[in-house]
Amino acid sequence: MKEKTNLSVGVDLGTSNLLIYVEGQGTLFNEPSIIAIDKATRNVVSVGYEAAKLDGKTHSKVEVARPLQGGVISDIQLIREILLYTLDKIFLSNLDSINKLLICIPSEITNTEKEAIVELGHSLGIQNTEIEEEIKAGALGSGLDIFAPKGHMVIDIGGGTTDFGILSLGEVVLSKSIKIAGDYFDRQIIDYVKTTHKLEIGNQTAERIKIALSSLTGPYPMDEDCNLIHAEAMGRDLVSGLPRQITLSPQEIREVLLRSFDPIKSILLATLEETPPELAGDLVDSGILLTGGCSQIPGIKEYFSEIAQIPVYLSEVPLTAVIDGCKKMLKMTSRYFYSEV
Template identity: 85%
Template structure:
């Protein structure tokens, strides 16, 4: 790629997925936030999709890790390795062509962790490194004018956390976060299958079950003939230790998810109760915007609408809303927009 000295790059540093936007070229990386490391040498074996394929299937010489867990940084060094690996791949090691780096991060990250991420950018040779909250980027990426004197609410249900934000005049007025989201749902599915079906399954199988059978309200998902959907889960029998399968249905997975959503419901109500009155009045019309990977669960819009008694909308770009918002932020020249660290 021809060198440019004023190239802007945006990063969505999510628990489940890492997305990288390059000015003028679009989103060039959209893969799981997973890294595989050679234990003996410390070298990166693979990142993203290739590393995800190794999850649960490696030997003792290779470690597969997620440097972002539950919306917080579990290993800043691994985040550096992921960014270095992916940016090297995109820019063919010519990181000097990056003039500005904007990294969108979960709301739960502490000030110390924010400083560490900015320093990480500096360590890559990118002095103009800024950070911003994912909830703000998700709103912008979904088409909300967050700079208007009007209250908006966003619920971002990702892999590690469910984030709640009330926005107005370009800032997050109120935010809350709970470590109950996609990864937690998967763990609950694993526990359910273990308890009810006496079968041990892995994370990848649990996620497939969630995607295939999940729903929260309304008629249970069914096939073209009207029969309840069934998922054939493969795993290890807890009694015999031998490979076995179990058939799971939509009704039992809905029950699992409804239990998972109880704490999310509690945080939603707490957020609405703490919202300033004028902004709460705006929500009667502007409603709630749902984004993030798990916002695609069937019946979720109706579920939240019944709780909040205000309109609920699904983002048209739930998986890319943050990076789309990051793109818009990079095009803005008003420096006060970015967060101070």
């Protein structure tokens, strides 16, 4: 009889991307948290990149959905289907080889939603299912010693939310969250193009423009010849109803982003004001760590540093910090220590 394998599995259940780490094998899945479902049978058509390709291009028989929106679970059953589909693919349906499942979740998920996530793991036959906050995992995965008696601040700018956390002694002392992040920036670009240029564009076009032209401070994005980068946007003309193409400048997108960041700025200041004095003093040296996909926006480090008047650092692994921290947590020998082995 073949001996049963007991593996630990970590999951970064992000609004934009789903990442799955398997003990001894590394991160085996890193794709968009998107699922395509056959409306008639409710069977999974595709998950991840393949499902993302269908976004905005499906017919009436297929539904493309994001089970997490704005850091909130919109459909727990679809999350179950995504996890079942991906874990089945990795383990070839042999899920009983999973001994422990650690799922990292957004900070603002309610207790009811947390219980639902744990029950989801149980429904997959994994009784040893635990959850942890992404802000804590992201700090650990970025190399911070969060177990020391010293205050650290992390800002995680993901797809659905921007999360703020003050950590010390291995726990989140204070946290705040706002539903303004990558997806919101895309919607603001869509609204701007619609209002200013009378052109309707889709989510994929908006995201491509954001990646190409975004900046908050300093020089605008330039090419190798030091010329300003522009981006083409194609969509439907709101007046004629015909396809049309326009050119957008980096100056336009910066204005959109700066307006979008104003509420983020307010939450940052509110978090600093509520931080206990001793921990606030630590931040003068430890500064602020930025993680998440949108921490890669040019000029963001300088933007936050000017507001907070303390050092700001970018994670060296902004896109994988949470799953890297999840990996370390799976090796923890207690709540406050982990093994490097």
